[in-house]
Amino acid sequence: MAPVHQGEATHCPYCALQCGMYVSEDAGGAITITPRHDVPANDGALCQKGWTAAALLTGGARLTTPLARASRAGPLVPVSWDDALDRVAAGLRAVQDEHGPDAAAVFGGGGLTNEKAYLLGKFARVALRTGQIDYNGRFCMSSAAAAANRAFGMDRGLPFPITDIAGADTVMMAGGNVAETMPPFLRHLRGALVVIDPRRTRTAGRATLHLQPAPGTDLALALGMLHIAVTEGYADQDYIAARTSGFAEARASVATWWPERAERVTGVPVARMREAVHLLGDAGKAMIITGRGAEQHAKGADTVTAYINLALALGLPGRPGSGYGCLTGQGNGQGGREHGQKADQLPGYRRIDDPAARAHVAAVWGVDPADLPGPGRSAYELLDALGTEGGPKALLVFGSNPAVSAPRAGHVAGRLAALDLLVVCDFVLSETAAMADVVLPTTQWAEEHGTMTNLEGRVLLRRQAVAPPSGVRSDLAVINGLAARLGHADGFSADPGTVFDELRRASAGGVADYSGITYERIAAGPGLFWPVPAEDHPGTPRPFLDRFPTPDGRARFVPVDHRPPAEDVDEDYPYYLTTGRVLAHYQSGAQTRRIAALNEASPGPYVELHPDLAERLEVVSGDLVRVSSRRGTTEAPARVGPAIRRDTVFMPFHWAGANLLTNPALDPLSRMPEFKVCAVRVERAVPD
Ligand code: SF4
Numbered sequence: 001m002a003p004v005h006q007g008e009a010t011h012c013p014y015c016a017l018q019c020g021m022y023v024s025e026d027a028g029g030a031i032t033i034t035p036r037h038d039v040p041a042n043d044g045a046l047c048q049k050g051w052t053a054a055a056l057l058t059g060g061a062r063l064t065t066p067l068a069r070a071s072r073a074g075p076l077v078p079v080s081w082d083d084a085l086d087r088v089a090a091g092l093r094a095v096q097d098e099h100g101p102d103a104a105a106v107f108g109g110g111g112l113t114n115e116k117a118y119l120l121g122k123f124a125r126v127a128l129r130t131g132q133i134d135y136n137g138r139f140c141m142s143s144a145a146a147a148a149n150r151a152f153g154m155d156r157g158l159p160f161p162i163t164d165i166a167g168a169d170t171v172m173m174a175g176g177n178v179a180e181t182m183p184p185f186l187r188h189l190r191g192a193l194v195v196i197d198p199r200r201t202r203t204a205g206r207a208t209l210h211l212q213p214a215p216g217t218d219l220a221l222a223l224g225m226l227h228i229a230v231t232e233g234y235a236d237q238d239y240i241a242a243r244t245s246g247f248a249e250a251r252a253s254v255a256t257w258w259p260e261r262a263e264r265v266t267g268v269p270v271a272r273m274r275e276a277v278h279l280l281g282d283a284g285k286a287m288i289i290t291g292r293g294a295e296q297h298a299k300g301a302d303t304v305t306a307y308i309n310l311a312l313a314l315g316l317p318g319r320p321g322s323g324y325g326c327l328t329g330q331g332n333g334q335g336g337r338e339h340g341q342k343a344d345q346l347p348g349y350r351r352i353d354d355p356a357a358r359a360h361v362a363a364v365w366g367v368d369p370a371d372l373p374g375p376g377r378s379a380y381e382l383l384d385a386l387g388t389e390g391g392p393k394a395l396l397v398f399g400s401n402p403a404v405s406a407p408r409a410g411h412v413a414g415r416l417a418a419l420d421l422l423v424v425c426d427f428v429l430s431e432t433a434a435m436a437d438v439v440l441p442t443t444q445w446a447e448e449h450g451t452m453t454n455l456e457g458r459v460l461l462r463r464q465a466v467a468p469p470s471g472v473r474s475d476l477a478v479i480n481g482l483a484a485r486l487g488h489a490d491g492f493s494a495d496p497g498t499v500f501d502e503l504r505r506a507s508a509g510g511v512a513d514y515s516g517i518t519y520e521r522i523a524a525g526p527g528l529f530w531p532v533p534a535e536d537h538p539g540t541p542r543p544f545l546d547r548f549p550t551p552d553g554r555a556r557f558v559p560v561d562h563r564p565p566a567e568d569v570d571e572d573y574p575y576y577l578t579t580g581r582v583l584a585h586y587q588s589g590a591q592t593r594r595i596a597a598l599n600e601a602s603p604g605p606y607v608e609l610h611p612d613l614a615e616r617l618e619v620v621s622g623d624l625v626r627v628s629s630r631r632g633t634t635e636a637p638a639r640v641g642p643a644i645r646r647d648t649v650f651m652p653f654h655w656a657g658a659n660l661l662t663n664p665a666l667d668p669l670s671r672m673p674e675f676k677v678c679a680v681r682v683e684r685a686v687p688d
Contacts, residue, residue: 008465009036011452012050013111013445014586016157016328017041017182018454019050020526023446023465031057031466039526040163041454045184049586052597056444057466061428061594063441064471076439081473081481088396088438089485091421092128095393101129101373105382105392108135108341109399110330111587113450113462114514115499116475117332118347118506119492120398121340126365127483127492131373132392134343136400137336138379139407142670143300144290144326145337150301150558150669151308152317153550154511155349156457156530157334158289158325159317160542166190167321169283172276174218174307175293175676176327179203180583185327191283194276196221197293198578199608199650200643209275213266215576215648215677216565218294222306223562224262225277227254229313232274234281236315243318243548246557250309253559265562267645280314285321292329293580296675298665302560309557317555318544328455330587335453338512339503343376347503348510357510364506366491378671380407380664387418394421398475399442401430404588407673409659410632425478430590431656442475443468449496451522458527459517508533511549565677566665569647573629573679575613576648579658589654605636605657608650609682614640617684624685627651629678632660635685649682 007024020039024032031054037044066084067076079087095103106124108117117135124133141157148155158165165171165188172194178185179202186206195207196218204210213221229235230251240247259270280286288311294303304326311317311324328334338349340361347364350357352375362369377385383406385391395416406412416422416435424433425440433439447468453459468474473481476494483492493499497519508515516532516539528539547553569576584602585592592598607625609617619625625638627649634657644650651658653675663678 008463010446010463010465011039011460012046012331013053013056013591014049014331015182016331016333016455017184018331018452018460019046019184021046021050021053023054025466029058040161041456042184043187045187047183048584048598048601049592052595055595055597056591057446059594062469063427063429063439064469065441067439069437072437084438084440085481085485088421088423089482091437092394092486095420096128099393102132102376103393104128104130105132105386105395106130107379107382107395107397107400107402108133108336110135110137110140110333110336112332112336112341112399112475113452113496114332114335114339114459114503115450115496116398117336117341118339118503119476119479119499121347122365123479123483123492125372126367127486127488129371129373131343131376132382133341133376134379134382135336135341136379136402136405137330137333138342138671139296139405139673139675140292140329141326141333141337143295143297143667143672144304146301146670147304147308148326151305151312151556152544152548154543154548156543157328157455158457159544160323160325160456161529162188162456164321164323165287168285168287170194170279170286172196172280172286172288173203174222174288174290175295176289176291177201177203177293177580178327179206181329181581183583192279194279198645198648209272209279211268211272211276212645213268214645215578216297217266217562219299219303219306219560220257220262220265220562221268221273222303222310223254223257224259224266224273226250226306226310226313227257227262228259228274228277229281229310230254232277234277235313239315239319240313243554244312244557245552245554246559247313249559250313250557253561286314286316287322288316288324289327291327293676295326296672297677298566298667298674299563300667300672301669305558305560309560312555312557318548320542320545323544332452334455334457335451335459338453339507343378343382348507349512350510360509361506364502378666380666380673381671383412383415384664386415393419395419395423397422397424397432399426401432401588401590403431403435404590404656404659405653407659407662407664407675408631409656425475426590427472428590428594430588440478441472442478443472448474451500453530454527457529459514459522459530460527461519461522566674567630567663567679569679573681575680575682577627577629577661577678577680578648578650578676579653579662580650582652582654585652585654587654593654605652605655606639607636607682608639608641608644610644610646611640611642612646613649613682614638617682619684626683626685627661628681629661629663631663634658634660649680
């Protein structure tokens with residue numbers, strides 16, 4: 001392992017762009033961050049989250065000693081590492097002895113390195129022998145992943161280098177707001193931009209064309225646009241014949257989605273839909289990209305499928321400079337779903353119910369395939385089952401804050417409180433950690449080596465740049481210590497290089513094949529695109545150029561149909577709530593809310609509402625507004641402006657509040673909750 005030294009080239013702690021940055025530390029311990037120009041994703045740019053990331057390393061909110069409670073009602077007090085790990089191991093053994101292996105559960109995170117995600121999946125299935133493991137990426141990427149796997153036989157966020165986007169004449173972005181979530185992405189948008197979003201976001205403000213559908217109707221919009229593409233002669237018949245299957249069925253499925261019907265459902269004028277299709281269809285190179293706005297629905301997988309169908313009809317996927325891709329959100333949202341911390345998957349992006357996959361991974365792990373558990377509950381279903389009859393009684397949380405980030409968060413907090421044992425590994429006392437019986441303080445991004453896989457499927461080496469504070473341990477060391485206490489002294493190394501070498505073997509032959517990637521290869525350049533099946537393989541920047549990784553090599557059209565939101569507006573709850581992000585904050589805000597500059601830029605939640613609604617409620621910007629759904633109530637200051645539809649309010653989800661309201665209705669294929677639309681009542685709040 002390389003020695004720690006100054007000015008280390010590494011990557012941002014936050015989003016999936018994984019901007020390259022140098023981290024240097026002076027003799028006085030002051031840490032400076034400067035952007036790298038050798039990483040194509042950011043090419044010298046950072047957003048305000050990246051520029052201020054040094055404060056994560058030096059901030060006073062850092063946990064540096066394990067904490068535990070003598071009783072559930074008692075306070076968290078410092079304990080030794082041995083004491084903390086002994087308590088966790090004893091607690092896990094106790095619930096499993098009484099209730100069976102699945103009484104212990106694991107909840108991972110999309111910010112964990114590939115090494116951590118891999119070892120966590122192995123720990124759950126080998127050391128705990130539980131199938132109850134899932135992660136917060138289920139709330140992020142699962143709909144796009146399910147749709148891409150169904151259509152292409154592979155889910156790699158952008159199946160092309162991000163630099164290809166700059167050459168596209170038109171980019172359609174459905175439900176993505178890169179100007180706030182990952183601003184350096186904007187430098188890759190050079191042609192016409194079509195944005196689909198119920199709000200006029202900062203990204204929509206830059207668009208050539210902004211389509212503003214009612215929340216929960218993106219699928220109908222895509223069906224209407226496919227109808228237009230087919231009836232106006234934009235379907236690329238040569239491409240469809242040569243590279244796809246199922247077009248006739250998809251075409252039949254949109255036969256009745258004439259544009260006027262789509263306008264009635266979505267509120268988007270026919271002329272604008274037509275303009276969008278023409279911008280795509282007349283472009284020499286074009287791309288369709290989806291984000292959480294289109295994906296976080298109880299029909300998210302079908303919505304993404306509808307956009308993929310449109311892209312296939314136009315002949316885009318697999319054509320140089322064109323394609324379909326999705327915007328991965330979390331820093332390792334891509335790698336996090338490839339290595340086995342997902343309830344239904346094993347390393348190499350293999351299905352856990354595939355006998356050949358089980359045999360391969362079991363051989364690497366030195367266990368009998370019959371001893372590997374089967375698929376477990378998806379993230380929300382897992383959280384919902386905690387502490388119930390037949391549900392898990394102990395939960396280990398790594399790098400996640402579900403008390404804020406889960407839908408119907410008040411209910412989830414109740415389920416967490418019902419556990420016999422809640423253990424949280426984190427480097428700050430998040431809302432979830434504050435509820436825990438045992439808190440284990442961990443190292444973070446620039447304090448440890450590890451690999452990340454960015455939104456392009458490019459595997460990067462995130463190098464250690466500074467020494468961690470004394471008292472903390474890496475997540476790998478935590479897993480190592482727990483595994484040893486559970487009778488597995490071997491097989492759970494705390495060294496990231498050793499874990500990565502095993503991950504390479506476990507992934508060999510899988511869809512996400514990392515077997516040809518070594519730390520040395522990716523240390524020397526800007527990373528490698530998986531699959532990389534051999535050490536002399538150059539990586540696969542554009543995996544769909546010649547064929548799709550389906551049995552017949554063809555991409556699949558899948559007919560889908562629109563359905564209303566799981567919860568529509570009515571007399572009692574007459575407005576839609578949609579949620580999203582702001583520039584200064586990341587995910588549940590556990591990290592960014594502890595950085596003074598970011599808090600100053602964006603100090604708290606708010607309710608964005610249209611001036612017409614504000615007038616009806618007799619509120620002006622700054623007045624306190626109460627928003628209620630069937631699941632909870634929250635209050636926040638109003639922010640009045642015309643950027644949002646008259647029937648919709650928006651709340652950012654970086655603070656506890658928005659997710660007290662959201663609806664956990666799940667997509668049947670991806671198990672994604674319906675974060676992006678629910679019915680709410682909005683009132684002027686009267687101060688006590
Ligand atoms: Fe780049 Fe994302 Fe970090 Fe901002 S948060 S600097 S966009 S990786």
